[in-house]
Amino acid sequence: MAGKLPDAAETKPLLSLSNINMTFGGVRALKNVSFEVLPGEVHCLAGENGCGKSTLIKVITGVYKPADGAVIEYDGQTYSAMSPVTAQAGGIQVIWQDLALFPEMTVAENIAFQTVIGRWPRMVNYAEMRRIATGSLQKLGVTMDVDLALHHYPIAQRQIVAIARALVGEAKLVFMDEPTASLTQSETDYLLDIVRSLSKSGVAVVFVSHRLAEVLEISSRVTVLRDGNLVGVYPTKGLTQSRITELMTGKTFDNSVRTRQVGGSPEMLEVRGLTRPGEFEDVSFTVRRGETLGITGLLGAGRTELALTLFGMRKPKSGTIILDGKPVRFGSNRAAIRAGVAYLSEDRLSLGLIQPQSIGDNMVIASLDKILAGGLISHDRQRSLVGGWVKDLGVKIGKQDDAISTLSGGNQQRIAIAKWLATNPKLLILDAPTVGVDVGARAGIFDIVSKLADRGLAIILISDEVPEVYYNADRVMHMAQGRIAGEYVPSATPMETIEEAVYA
Amino acid sequence: MRRFARSHPTELALLAVLLVICFVLSFTSDRFFTLGNAFDLLNTSSVNIIFAVGLLVVLIAGGIDISFAVAASVVQYLAVTFLGWIGGGNWIIGLIVAGALGVALGCVNAFLIHKFKIISIVATISTFNIFFGLLMFFTGGVSIYNLPDWLTTRVVLLEREMADGTWAEITLPVLIMAICVFATWALITRTTTGRQLYSFGDNPEGARRFGINIGAMQYIAFGWLGLMAGIAGLVQAHYAQEVVPNALYGRELDVLAAVVLGGARLGGGKGSVLGCILGVLLVSVTQNGLNLMGVSPFAFKMIVGAIILAAITLSNSSIERLLPFLKSRRAPL
């Protein structure tokens, strides 16, 4: 799977950095780091949040000036620090995670936006913009209506627009910061194809991703950073996901499938012939008490739609849901919560938690009735309820009044889980619970999931990463195009079988 | 057409509503569909359209301004006083003076917003109070009736006698309005500065990464609104034949309603000159029609309010459901 490694001895590096040090207010963000990219290479930069990846990118693009002694060689020139202008002029482009696009403007304007930049007002040359945009899209082998406003296109297409924009100049080195974070598997595959064709045309790509499967698939070499230190540079060939995880976190994780017996416990959820045309059809399955059912599948498989239907936020056209022996029909998610269903949203930042509000308020929002005293909210009860869960789930927080946005992704997700546990659910649906969570912290989340299952909770774990459900669920259900395409028991199936079924 | 429908759903819906209203009014009053009445409408709407296109630029850039109408009052007062002091002047001098004063007041807002990072609604509500309070304090609420002759003389650019003997006239305010509309359209769609304003309103962080000068954007947007407000102030003084310090008080909200009705988004990045004009016209056409129907003037505002309420309720819910191809969901980036 891994890309071909150019012979390092023969090829002169396009970019080579050494002795890079960066300090922010007494904290050393980069310690004597070196980094090297060959022309036309796909190079991955791996590491947990806060390991110095973004800082390194900002040094290379000239946003930050490294401490004295740094040596930056780029395209035959030597610098002690880059500036944004030299980086741009030299063909270094960055595609930021948030894309920095303009949704209300046309595709052409987004791609050829540089033509409207400049100090003095000029007339806009729309013909020129269209020409540049079409040309740049052609390089990627994509055709789009360049006169349509960008917001008409889905996120994957916007990603393409961002890449097209980076390629408008003579790009030699393109940084992609978490380009697949909000893409589904098939969109990701599409993007990876584009990265390959870029690399073939001689553009070097530095790829930053949390998703290790992609790192292994796309890159020829991997540079790993940990706590601002360079751990090492490794050829991708011969690396495994667990090896990269070890390098990134400095810890070893035991990846073993679950072999618990849950066959005897009573059924908590039974779904029969559930259908919402266009989203999912004729879905039937059961989840037992104490069982974790994994659901995986590609874009459009209907996973999230199914979860939202179980959570009462969408109404099924036909089919029945039986919860704890009783048929249920939810008018809203409020009814579902009362009946004991909890749903952890896939989009923690905008749907799962209310980022500006406090940790304490986020935790109790779904269970306000529990902290009432005489009809009024008791802040003492709230404090002790939150304190209890924080301790129970091992969340690291400062004060309960701090904004939830001050926490790391992993700790935020723990609070989100606690928020739902406080409602005393019978069924907990976890939709992509590790998105934006560090590899090291993911294990912690799954420890909690496992403990909850042991306490008798029925859990549905949704993820588009097969290994995640493979190692953490008792049973794995594969959804494709709105239907159940297969069911597997991890302890009796090799992971490759499921992966082949899903990605085929 | 299809593309226009996709990119301008609000404008299209508004046009449809306007046509329906015109259609209904043409039955209720035979005066409605006359050239004279159409010209009347343009004459009376000029001031509001000038305000509206100015405000549009600020909304596109992601800001809001509450102070522009009272700023126009301040400009009126200062300009007329100044013109009297220099001995009268003429339209050119008057427009230059009023425009310059307007730009200056607009730049006060831009300065507060950019320099001290004050959110535009907070800054402009404050300057609204400052401008209006100081104006009333220093003038003591006294109006100026003694305007220069050129300012009170009606300038008829185009006239035609109608069959019933009345005159249909296009007056100077319409020409000034047309120039302002054209200039604003050219600014926001044809110049690089205009596209930078859109991009800044659409995604300020993205614009910043491209090296767009944020401060310049604020000064241009609020300065442009100031310019329009200054011009509108002078035109209003000409139209009313007097300067009353609180004549424009409260106008800011009427104009804001019209502009947002016209598809400009509070929050930036979206809006068109066409929508602005349609928004203003929807209100004035309704008023005009009700007037012709002999409805009590006291009932106008009530009906206009009800129509706007109905229009926004419709444009935000059913239109997209009725015409699903117009549906444009804006996913977060």
Next chain:
Amino acid sequence: MTAVITRLRTALGPEMAGPVAAFAIVMAVFGFMAPNFLSAATFGSVAFQLPELGLLTLAMLLPILTGGLNLAITFTANIAGLTLAWVLQGQGGVDAGVGAFVLGSILAIGVGALSGLLMGLVIAYTKAHPILVSLSMMIFLRGLGEFLTRGGDVSGFPAFLAPIGYGAILGIPIPLLIFIACVLVWHVLLTRMKLGFNTYMIGSNIEATRYSGINTRKVLVLVYTLSGAMCAVAGIIMLARFNSVRVGHGESYLLITVLACFLGGVNPFGGFGRVIPVFIALIVLQLLSSGLNLMGANQHLATAVWGILMITVMILRWLAGRIMIFNPRKGSSS
């Protein structure tokens, strides 16, 4: 001891800094410049003028916390006042009894709530921008009021109403007592009730709140309904104080209420803000105008100074922020 201080700090919150600073500035400046400022007369005039603006500000506060705005407050108050006025007139005008007043007040509050309910429904179900919805409601109510009164005054009320506008119990003006009662209700609503909790959450992120199982539409509708009801209370007080109702009365308060909320540390985008700091901000504004009055200036100058005060507080906040950034201990990098 530290526990008490922490509790006090959380009770007051960071929003307190602005209004308290403004309060100190105003007291110091006027105490110095106008020797008769620190007198019972000043506080008496503040106490009588505070309630009208204050009640309308409370009506504005809830929608702002949800990230909206209610621009119809002043005309809602007028229409509610008209309702009461007509009930009183229908029951004999100056000879109307207490029963008529009670009935009229209930109807007035009902009318105010109805106007809010209507706005709340449109905002909750169509997702139209609250500024636009309340603006058109304002235009509608103004038109309705002018249509019904033909732009004139409605007056001629029973004498027992005067104390509601001018009376005092134990030296405390009755309107002030009503206002303080409403402040306390709002305070309890926002700090101790589910509706208040959800109001803040909606202000920060309405979709995430809905995903947490909150009936966000119901909350929005209730918020605007309560806002309308509070306008009606203001309308009743205004009726008693002016002994007449005219559409347009208190119109100039509209943007002052927004200013008072911001001065009281309310986040213009919603989600954050408390009643008590807003209460203090209101007192500051009234002290300012009373102080200027003492020095011979009129209300218009006071209006201008209110704007200047707001800008001053925002600039001070900006300065404080800059000092924080340059302080390496508290500043955050990366």
